[in-house]
Amino acid sequence: MDNNRKPIPPKKPDPEEEKKRREAMQRQVRFSLGYVITGLVVLWLFQEFILSPMLVQPAVQLPYSDFRQKLAEGQITNISIGETDIVGEMKNSDPTIKGATVRFDTVTVLGSDPKLVEDLQTAGVKYKFARPTSPAGALILSWILPLALLGGFWYFAYRRMSGAAGGGGLGGIFGVGKSKATEVKPADVGVTYKDVGGCDEAIAELQEIIQFLKTPEQFAKLGGRIPKGVLLVGPPGTGKTLLAKATAGEASVAFFETSGSAFVEMFVGVGAARVRDLFENARKAAPAIIFIDEIDAIGQSRANAMRIGGNDEREQTLNQLLAEIDGFKTGTSAPVIIMAATNRPEVLDQALLRAGRFDRQVAVGNPDLIGRLQILKIHSKGITLAPDFDLDRAARMTPGFSGADLANVMNEAALLAARRKAEAVEIKDFEEAIERVVAGLEKRTRVMNEQERTAVAYHESGHALVSALTPHGDPVSKISIVPRTRGALGYTMQMPTEDRYLLTADELYDRIAMMLGGRAAEKVIFDKISTGASDDIQRATELARRMVTEFGMSDLLGSVRYAGQQMQYLGGAIEDSSNVSPKTRETIDAEVQRIVTGQYERAQGLLQEHRPALERLTAQLLKCETVDGNAIKAALAGEERACS
16 A cells, blocks of 8 residues: 555536536526415415315305394204304395305304204204314315425426526426437447448548547647538538438437427527537537538528517527537547538528638539439449349439439339339339429320320420530430420420530520420421420520520620529529619610520521421321430431331
């Protein structure tokens, strides 16, 4: 035994923790005193106005002298004699009280009037002696039971207020301020980066977060500041939530999942209490990841909020979130990372995006060709595919599809194959699934007359031929004149050979010409037009207006932006013409009309020049109803093809 060992000095209490403990104790004492006073008042009101009227029936209070007088007059009919009172009925002599008899009550002492029984017998009054009431029963009913109920409720509220549900007094009682986040244990996350495809760049950026969660001391020893927040931004359906959960799975840490709307309630202060409770639970479970989906529900910018006085629940919740992030203790022994996702980054408050809060902003966009191939491989693992199913071709057929779209199409293909009792999913099932997702179900019950059917066939043939005849037109994979449930009487499906991110003016002109090819075919063949091109005209006009107002592709207006703001990932341009003069607006309209009219005339010229091919393609389409892209080549070469 070493007698020279110095005693270990006692650990000094943390001043911050001591302050919180004292404040909590003061809240509990104030709550208990207020509760006791309120409970006593409620108990008195209960006994006075509820219990007493229930136990004692209403009666006329009669002095004993009046009782003896009425007994002598023969007005008493029956009585019950107790230890301290006499209760009975007498004949009603008061015209204001309804009934032949009236109940009365008089105070007496048993044995004080020895002649009472003799006088009752003489008057012929029915009488009886009441059994003495049990004081224990009255005590239990009047005091013990109400006090027990009040004490039980106080104990429940006191325990909740003491910390069972965080967030102070409002959050503790009834658990209103308790966080609604779902905690997933590390062993139960069950998702890793192997289950995520099409976002390799985002995964590469998140590798640093994983390494920090696994070995935080490696980053801290060089003096580097520990990151606090990661914001995932991108269009809907790109897998932001899945990516956040996979990050927790790769790091093997706890995962707290919630949404921005889970903090907002009608009571002011509840959202802030839930934010405090969420961060407190995450610190206890550290290392951990907090994930808030759709954070724009509480993180919208306060710049345009003109409020005078009052309290706004969303703003208080955001302020509490900012304060929690600033005071976040991401120590090397127990790191906690907050991740959030949104598809509306342009509406977020700048205080939320500044450095030191969300230090990383990771873009998660729609997958490219390689990414779509990865996603299709993931979602086809549990699906029986035919030996000749080409996943690469399936990926090329779905440009612009998000991960959720691809999962939906693959599932729809499996359902279609099961519906026709096939042994495996074939590529034709996948193609039909794309058509169902894009255009809707086939509606063969809709019967068109021969004139309408012919017009639709020429319309779709015009789209396909103009796309094939323009230098930058995408290849057509299928043409159909079978009506669909989303209102389309026919459709032309294109399959780009590659993903494009930059488009020239000539390529956009070709797209507008292809959109107007159906209207041009009707004009060339029938010398009249129909209502079938309304959607084509709308899309062509929108593209031409973007060329003029956004892309600066007008020689008259130059490289100046005239369009309003636009949601980055959700579309929906907000037109703002307040800074555009009336003369400029007229010029914009004239330029849009020039582009659309020019490409419409160009499409007419191409179809007029290749009118025999238009006739052959239309005839085959009327015969087969659905043809593939090879039919266009055959029509241009002057060949006849049989229906497949």
